[in-house]
Amino acid sequence: MRQFELVDRVKRYNPQTDESLLNRAYVYGMMKHGAQKRASGDPYFSHPLEVAAILTDLRLDDATIAVALLHDTIEDTDATREEIDKLFGVEIGQLVDSLTKLRKLDFISKKTEQAENFRRLLLAIADDVRVLLVKLADRLHNMRTLGPMREDKRHRIAEETMEIYAPLAGRMGMQAVREELEELSFKTINPVAFEAIQSRLSDMRDKNRDLIPQIEKALTEKLLAKGIHAQVKGREKKAYSIFTKMQRKSVAFEQLSDIYGFRVIVRTLEECYRALGAVHTTWSMVPDRFKDYISTPKSNDYRSIHTTVIGPGRQRVELQIRTEDMHGIAEFGIAAHALYKEGDKVTGGRNIVPKSQESRSYGWLRETLSRLNDPNLNPEEFVENTKLELFHDQVFCFTPKGKIIALPRGATPIDFAYAVHTNIGNSCVGCKINGKLMPLMTELKNGDECDIIRAGTNTPPAAWEQIATTGKARAAIRRATRDAVRKQFGALGKQIVERAFSRAGKAWSDTSLEGIYHRFGHSSIADLLAAVGRGDIVSSQVVKAVYPDYKEERAQRSSALTRAHDALSDQNSIPIRGNLPGMPIRFAPEGAVPGDRIVGIITPGEGITVYPIQSPALESFDNEPERWVDLRWDIEETDKARFPAVLALDSVNEPGSLAQIATVIAEHEGNIENIRMLPQGADSHRMIIDLGVWDLKHLSRIMMQLRAKPFVSSVQRVNG
Ligand code: MN
Numbered sequence: 001m002r003q004f005e006l007v008d009r010v011k012r013y014n015p016q017t018d019e020s021l022l023n024r025a026y027v028y029g030m031m032k033h034g035a036q037k038r039a040s041g042d043p044y045f046s047h048p049l050e051v052a053a054i055l056t057d058l059r060l061d062d063a064t065i066a067v068a069l070l071h072d073t074i075e076d077t078d079a080t081r082e083e084i085d086k087l088f089g090v091e092i093g094q095l096v097d098s099l100t101k102l103r104k105l106d107f108i109s110k111k112t113e114q115a116e117n118f119r120r121l122l123l124a125i126a127d128d129v130r131v132l133l134v135k136l137a138d139r140l141h142n143m144r145t146l147g148p149m150r151e152d153k154r155h156r157i158a159e160e161t162m163e164i165y166a167p168l169a170g171r172m173g174m175q176a177v178r179e180e181l182e183e184l185s186f187k188t189i190n191p192v193a194f195e196a197i198q199s200r201l202s203d204m205r206d207k208n209r210d211l212i213p214q215i216e217k218a219l220t221e222k223l224l225a226k227g228i229h230a231q232v233k234g235r236e237k238k239a240y241s242i243f244t245k246m247q248r249k250s251v252a253f254e255q256l257s258d259i260y261g262f263r264v265i266v267r268t269l270e271e272c273y274r275a276l277g278a279v280h281t282t283w284s285m286v287p288d289r290f291k292d293y294i295s296t297p298k299s300n301d302y303r304s305i306h307t308t309v310i311g312p313g314r315q316r317v318e319l320q321i322r323t324e325d326m327h328g329i330a331e332f333g334i335a336a337h338a339l340y341k342e343g344d345k346v347t348g349g350r351n352i353v354p355k356s357q358e359s360r361s362y363g364w365l366r367e368t369l370s371r372l373n374d375p376n377l378n379p380e381e382f383v384e385n386t387k388l389e390l391f392h393d394q395v396f397c398f399t400p401k402g403k404i405i406a407l408p409r410g411a412t413p414i415d416f417a418y419a420v421h422t423n424i425g426n427s428c429v430g431c432k433i434n435g436k437l438m439p440l441m442t443e444l445k446n447g448d449e450c451d452i453i454r455a456g457t458n459t460p461p462a463a464w465e466q467i468a469t470t471g472k473a474r475a476a477i478r479r480a481t482r483d484a485v486r487k488q489f490g491a492l493g494k495q496i497v498e499r500a501f502s503r504a505g506k507a508w509s510d511t512s513l514e515g516i517y518h519r520f521g522h523s524s525i526a527d528l529l530a531a532v533g534r535g536d537i538v539s540s541q542v543v544k545a546v547y548p549d550y551k552e553e554r555a556q557r558s559s560a561l562t563r564a565h566d567a568l569s570d571q572n573s574i575p576i577r578g579n580l581p582g583m584p585i586r587f588a589p590e591g592a593v594p595g596d597r598i599v600g601i602i603t604p605g606e607g608i609t610v611y612p613i614q615s616p617a618l619e620s621f622d623n624e625p626e627r628w629v630d631l632r633w634d635i636e637e638t639d640k641a642r643f644p645a646v647l648a649l650d651s652v653n654e655p656g657s658l659a660q661i662a663t664v665i666a667e668h669e670g671n672i673e674n675i676r677m678l679p680q681g682a683d684s685h686r687m688i689i690d691l692g693v694w695d696l697k698h699l700s701r702i703m704m705q706l707r708a709k710p711f712v713s714s715v716q717r718v719n720g
Pocket of ligand 1: 047071072
């Protein structure tokens with residue numbers, strides 16, 4: 001393409017184009033790249049020129065076209081940012097600079113560096129979406145001209161394109177670019193499958209040579225008869241889309257019925273529905289294929305009606321019905337919002353997408369970026385989560401007030417809750433789907449109305465991280481769990497330290513540790529207290545650090561029972577919620593269940609062991625009061641966590657008695673973890689049964705039912 005041809009193409013959609021800017025960028029780019037050659041032997045400048053041409057198809061502003069012409073100059077020639085700023089202005093300089101920085105990070109194989117690359121790409125896009133448009137056009141032209149490169153390099157580029165750029169184009173609503181990127185990558189990554197599908201397609205083309213025009217004609221006439229002027233355009237599906245469909249449905253090529261798709265483009269929204277009516281009354285519709293993305297647009301603003309009918313010649317015909325405007329957005333996506341508008345001032349600046357018509361693709365981008373700023377999220381996790389979101393199809397669900405929440409396919413009510421608001425996610429305890437109480441792990445379907453039931457708690461169970469599918473929900477759950485663990489350690493540590501001070505007869509206040517936390521290698525009082533809570537630091541060392549003259553004395557404990565009384569009256573006792581990952585809490589061999597009075601014994605470096613207060617084993621800790629910790633249960637009725645308890649059951653020998661005991665326990669929803677048999681003479685047994693139960697009431701119920709069996713002579717709880 002020649003200089004004047006490029007300018008002509010821009011002038012066709014933008015009569016007020018700044019010709020001098022385009023001409024100067026053209027000449028500067030060509031001069032700078034000079035005699036450089038591409039791998040194919042073509043002059044290097046043909047590349048930026050083609051990239052600019054792709055962007056004229058998207059009808060972009062002058063600045064973007066100029067940036068395309070200059071995008072490789074800083075990286076590949078002696079051009080500098082300063083020079084470009086001076087010649088073309090800071091706005092263009094900034095864009096070229098962003099693209100240069102991104103290029104340095106292309107095709108890096110290490111996962112962490114790839115993650116960093118992706119992160120920078122998103123940040124640059126957030127700053128100015130034109131970076132993405134030039135980047136995608138650049139990648140598209142590189143993919144079109146992969147041929148002469150080394151095999152391994154082509155593979156790497158194609159894989160990166162398939163993994164990041166094609167889905168990103170799709171997520172931004174640029175379907176035409178996405179399709180071409182996918183098709184070119186597929187051809188490189190899986191040439192055998194690509195060729196096989198192509199040859200089948202060409203066989204089919206020979207066989208049904210006139211099928212597409214015939215159907216186009218039949219559809220157009222049928223619609224016209226109803227007074228609807230429609231452009232009908234048929235096309236073959238792309239090899240990659242056929243390939244994924246074959247894989248998804250595990251079917252052979254011959255079994256695929258919808259190789260052809262038809263677009264019906266009408267003039268008004270109302271005509272979309274009239275056209276649909278005309279199609280459905282003429283041909284029979286295939287069930288479950290109808291989708292109305294006009295009343296419920298996809299999250300990238302895609303709008304169309306989809307349906308499939310048994311059309312002329314008993315051929316299955318897939319239809320997309322839409323207006324011209326909807327078609328523009330379907331093909332160009334975010335670029336359609338950046339279309340040059342006649343009469344606009346040719347600033348081409350940041351206001352390229354006015355707030356009022358911001359595409360919802362930006363919403364996705366903004367949300368993704370807000371997660372980037374989470375310092376607790378490691379970059380690899382971020383990329384994994386974000387990539388997953390790029391790939392998933394979407395489901396659309398509704399709040400009880402009718403607001404649409406778009407979620408990736410496979411999402412659960414937990415994801416839904418977090419998508420609405422983090423606080424709603426954190427306080428979610430149940431849900432109604434379409435008015436019915438449903439488990440939180442239910443997979444949401446399109447159109448589901450989801451009503452989240454909330455309670456006062458603010459710590460979601462850590463296990464939800466496995467149930468959630470959206471990155472947002474997972475990150476929030478992980479953060480809430482981490483915060484809860486940290487808070488528990490801190491509270492525990494504070495209590496231990498306070499008690500150590502009072503035992504030593506020393507004054508304590510919140511600022512007592514101000515001067516000493518750094519001596520333990522911690523950067524705040526909170527960190528030091530958490531370390532004591534974890535058992536990493538012994539409390540008496542902390543007292544000694546504040547009062548160097550303090551001599552540790554062995555205080556006498558009165559008895560475990562007095563201690564228990566103290567524990568119950570202590571408002572500051574540590575709540576035990578079951579199995580928080582990261583909390584080094586375990587149970588004494590005899591177990592403890594909610595309803596038991598409990599105390600903890602701390603073992604430095606190992607954590608806390610939970611004992612029921614009646615445990616005889618506690619006597620051995622009477623001389624070490626600093627190791628005692630007050631605990632209380634913090635269990636909700638809805639928690640179905642199980643806790644350990646041990647039973648000793650005496651029975652007379654009777655055939656099948658063990659089976660009956662197991663049945664009684666199972667019928668009352670107890671879990672048997674282990675059974676040991678101790679023979680007691682010729683005709684009786686003692687069984688030691690390790691159980692998992694919800695609480696003391698549950699345990700008592702099971703014990704009662706066991707006692708009711710005639711062959712059972714006694715059932716006791718084992719204490720230590
Ligand atoms: Mn380039």
